[in-house]
Amino acid sequence: MNDTVRDIPLDERPREKLLLRGAHHVSDAELLAILLRTGTKGKSVIKMALELITEHGNLASLATKSSASIRKISGIGKDKAATLLAAFEITRRVQQQSRNIFDKAITSPDDVAEYFIPRLRDEMKELFLVICLSSANKIIKYEIISEGSLDSTVVHPREVFKVAIENNAKSIILMHNHPSGNITPSQEDIAMTKKLAEAGKVLDIPVFDHIVIGGNNYTSFAEKKYI
Numbered sequence: 062m063n064d065t066v067r068d069i070p071l072d073e074r075p076r077e078k079l080l081l082r083g084a085h086h087v088s089d090a091e092l093l094a095i096l097l098r099t100g101t102k103g104k105s106v107i108k109m110a111l112e113l114i115t116e117h118g119n120l121a122s123l124a125t126k127s128s129a130s131i132r133k134i135s136g137i138g139k140d141k142a143a144t145l146l147a148a149f150e151i152t153r154r155v156q157q158q159s160r161n162i163f164d165k166a167i168t169s170p171d172d173v174a175e176y177f178i179p180r181l182r183d184e185m186k187e188l189f190l191v192i193c194l195s196s197a198n199k200i201i202k203y204e205i206i207s208e209g210s211l212d213s214t215v216v217h218p219r220e221v222f223k224v225a226i227e228n229n230a231k232s233i234i235l236m237h238n239h240p241s242g243n244i245t246p247s248q249e250d251i252a253m254t255k256k257l258a259e260a261g262k263v264l265d266i267p268v269f270d271h272i273v274i275g276g277n278n279y280t281s282f283a284e285k286k287y288i
Contacts, residue, residue: 065105066094075107083185083240089120096144101136109136124149166198170272170281173234181238181274189237191221193230194269202228203236216253218260225266233261235271235282244275251287258288 066074072081075091084092093110100106112134117123123131128142162176173192181188189207192200206220225233235257237250246254254271261268271282282288 065100066107081185083183085184085186085188090114093120093145096148097137097141098144104136109134113137124152163200167194167200167234167269168198170270170279170284173236173270173272174274174279174281177236177272178274178277178279181236182276184238185240187237187240189216190235191224192234192236193225193228194232194234196231198232201230204228216257218257221257222260222264222266225264230266232267232269234269237271237273239273239275242276242278244273244278244280246271246273246280246282246285246287251282254282254288 071077075087075094078091079087079095087095090107090110093113094106097106097109100109104112113123113131114120116134117126117130123145128139128146131137131142131145132139162172165172167173177190186208188205190203190205192203195201204224206224207216221233221235224230235254250271250273254268257271258268268288269283271288273280273282
């Protein structure tokens with residue numbers, strides 16, 4: 062373990078990793094380290110964060126603790142404890158406000174994009190998601206099935222519909238992000254989607270849409286009549 066964050070190569074430091082690569086690449090301890098900001102003379106901020114997680118088991122458990130409990134870790138005083146408590150409360154409120162996506166029927170691409178844009182807009186790696194819907198068009202579950210450069214040779218029908226079948230989906234929505242911010246689907250995207258839509262017809266699991274997110278914007282393949 063390095064003594065301080067400054068001893069870590071710049072692009073491997075928690076804050077820089079978050080900004081350059083996206084939250085998907087940052088560990089729980091590194092996220093806590095970003096919030097805590099500084100360590101002490103004898104303890105790096107990452108070591109402090111690891112002690113917090115070790116003491117309380119995981120982030121979910123830590124998020125339920127009081128200020129007094131958090132401050133038992135050497136080096137964490139009122140300011141750091143207040144920062145963590147505020148971050149945990151923000152998380153709780155965001156979860157409560159966004160949980161409605163699972164409670165209401167999906168009626169348009171807006172319903173889906175509104176939920177997923179905040180989760181994918183800063184992601185630096187391309188992710189391909191399968192969103193499983195019930196017979197009432199409510200989201201049952203969503204799952205990432207591919208990471209990296211996406212084209213028709215990477216995402217196969219068997220991967221997509223394995224997720225759908227395992228979750229008893231009556232229909233699915235496909236989604237992926239363009240880290241460049243460009244929401245124009247490539248020809249590979251269109252060809253892949255048509256292939257998946259045809260497989261969905263055979264399996265009687267319709268592909269309702271394929272949504273591409275870039276920054277704060279999105280493109281719906283259904284609205285563009287690509288499927």
